[in-house]
Amino acid sequence: MKKYIVHPRELPTYSPPAHSKTTNRRLLGPGPSGSDRMEVILGKIESGGQADPHFHSDLEQAFFVLQGKAEVEIEGQKAMVGPEDFVFLPPGAVHRVTPLEGPPLRLLILYSPPLSLSRNPFEEKK
Numbered sequence: 241m242k243k244y245i246v247h248p249r250e251l252p253t254y255s256p257p258a259h260s261k262t263t264n265r266r267l268l269g270p271g272p273s274g275s276d277r278m279e280v281i282l283g284k285i286e287s288g289g290q291a292d293p294h295f296h297s298d299l300e301q302a303f304f305v306l307q308g309k310a311e312v313e314i315e316g317q318k319a320m321v322g323p324e325d326f327v328f329l330p331p332g333a334v335h336r337v338t339p340l341e342g343p344p345l346r347l348l349i350l351y352s353p354p355l356s357l358s359r360n361p362f363e364e365k366k
């Protein structure tokens with residue numbers, strides 16, 4: 241039976257490559273209870289952590305800030321983001337996310353197609 245309602249606290253956590261002090265929970269993705277067209281992650285980056293510069297060559301990524309503030313660098317351009325800000329990253333866009341002092345950065349992250357189906361999910365900037 242498919243799972244239509246997800247309780248994040250019941251999901252396993254993982255820390256993606258090229259990310260420090262990061263805890264993610266996959267809310268939606270490929271598999272028996274998921275989607276083959278998109279992936280949704282609930283992410284948390286603690287102060288002092290970071291998503292190192294990287295890109296995704298074959299997928300789009302977007303995230304919505306739920307809590308906290310961060311400096312986001314996309315293709316060399318920096319901006320500050322906070323609660324209720326939305327960020328879109330087209331394929332190949334090199335990006336870095338660094339939370340600022342204060343509460344942990346909490347994000348709702350979307351990938352299309354799913355990150356877990358990508359050939360090269362986290363390609364580090366050379």
